[in-house]
Amino acid sequence: MDGINESKNLPFNKVLFGLGIRFVGEGVSKILADNFSSVNDLKYASQETLENIAGIGPRIAESIVRFFKDKHSLQLVDRLSKSGLQLQSVKRNISRSSPIAGKTFVLTGGLETMSRDEAKEKIESLGGKSASSVSKKTDYVIVGSDAGSKFQKAVELGVTTINEKEFLDLIK
Structure with a gap:
């Protein structure tokens, strides 16, 4: 629990990484945090939806879908949520008018x-x-x-x- 208390202020992508979803490293967790506003949104994403995100392939998408179908994983997410962990994305101020926006x-x-x-x-x-x-x-x-x-x-x-x-x- 001490670790959880220290983790309450971690950014959403770090929490996603910490869930231990197979094939979801720091880079993929950042991609997921940029595309989903909460763990709840991610939980209901289909494999097809996930595969349509740049940087997410079939193997990663399948792993995420399996994670959120697993009863123990869902219990873990519920416990983390109740303990106050950051399970929602806080959007950064990002320039959408630059020539590389969306690329x-x-x-x-x-x-x-x-x-x-x-x-x-x-x-x-x-x-x-x-x-x-x-x-x-x-x-x-x-x-x-x-x-x-x-x-x-x-x-x-x-x-x-x-x-x-x-x-x-x-x-x-």
Whole structure:
């Protein structure tokens, strides 16, 4: 219970991560928090609805649906709710008028002018989404030094690839 008391002020995405849903890491929990206003909304989401979200594939969607069908998981969520844990999203002030608003980005390789976390935060603050893997739903792959398989997958899928300078020009 001490841990729960310390966790009452955690952001919604951290609480989602802490539920221990299989395949839901920090990145996916952030995506879910951006797309659902509460655990209750997420609980009733269909697998198809989940799969239509950039960054959520069939395996993750199925895992989330299974979690919320499990009696023990539902009891856990109920106990956490009663203990005062933050099970609703507090929307941040996000710019919807930027050129990247609503666009999904994937980062690959190292960046020179900022860390990957700083780039992700910049994308999200301008209304974009940062995903961890490339899919047909990805709008841009930002290619840094020593880019790996994400770059190759972007080329295969015909996803637009840009370098760091092009990204910086895009967000000016």
